[in-house]
Amino acid sequence: MFQIMSVHFDHFIPNWRTQMEAIGYNVLVLVREGKVKYEINGEEIVAERGDMLFIPKGTRRSGSNYLDSPHQKHTILFTLNTGLGTGIPFLDQGRFVKLRIAGFQYASHRCERLFEEMRGDKSFRSFICLGILQELFGMLAREMEKPELAPMKQSYAQIMRSYLLEHYREPVEIEQLARLIHRSPNYATALFKEVYGQSPIRYMHQLRVMEACNLLLHSDMTVTSIAQYLGYYDTSYFFRMFKKHSGMSPTDFIAQGSQADLSHLFS
The missing domain is CATH 2.60.120.280 (Regulatory protein AraC)
Known part of the structure; x- marks a missing residue:
């Protein structure tokens, strides 16, 4: 076909x-x-x-x-x-x-x-x-x-997403995102899910894991250094989040190198 x-x-x-x-x-x-x-x-x-x-x-x-x-x-x-x-x-x-x-x-x-x-x-x-x-x-x-979203909803969601793209390495709270659009935390979370299909915090972790994959393959930084660089000051927590979003541990990802199947990311 x-x-x-x-x-x-x-x-x-x-x-x-x-x-x-x-x-x-x-x-x-x-x-x-x-x-x-x-x-x-x-x-x-x-x-x-x-x-x-x-x-x-x-x-x-x-x-x-x-x-x-x-x-x-x-x-x-x-x-x-x-x-x-x-x-x-x-x-x-x-x-x-x-x-x-x-x-x-x-x-x-x-x-x-x-x-x-x-x-x-x-x-x-x-x-x-x-x-x-x-x-x-x-x-x-x-x-x-999907039904077409109102322009204002799209605008609010884009404001939050842009903030996450700029600040994903920093600690981010739902309250911060809600203040950006002058709405409640519950509204901000529900709106982000409606537009992007996932919560803002999950999206933030996905951005971090995507950057971690890049650094693991293309830098000489240690896993601990990468974890700290991405805002994970507990390395064991970084390992858990990396495996949750990529389907493998950082060690396994490094072992697979460029052959790693990145399709598991963000699913």
Whole structure:
């Protein structure tokens, strides 16, 4: 049904652009950082961090950095057998979609896994890659079924999320987040869950574990130093939180190295 042509990871490419053309394939995009500008069938579309786009075959499309500022995104090019229905409306209708993904961190790691698998030559690679692509479409389709949130709710949730992204290494209390939006702690927690599918504190721990994975693989810091750097002054607690969110201990993660299956993160 699906045939993946290629998977790309654009990492802050200066002067990035694609020419205007009617594309002969389908494209799935997940923006990781910054903003990217597309022209889709004559309409200007600006996508930013957390946005996922489906651009169907036959679309007249061009793309460039937004305001000449580089961005980071995953791009999946694939073909689809139009004679077989997928059961996913926007795929079957060949309809352009742009949507903010609540499970952004998990989707990002699935795209990373897909990118790694496509570059390798391990057995059953095609099955794994196809499964990841189908999961991403399922996530997008499920997101589209959710009732649209009021703009004010989206704004409040984004304020809290932005604070967590800036301060996740520091002690964070629900009361702090509630004060940012001038609402009660219970309201702040419920709203964050409604928008992002998890509590603010769980999200904070996920950010810490994601950074821990990066430091474990790409720095010479000890586990104890990483724990303290991320705000875990009890190393045993750091071990428990790391295993809870990644499915393995820091020691096991280091042993697996770049072969570690990060798809367990943020699930």
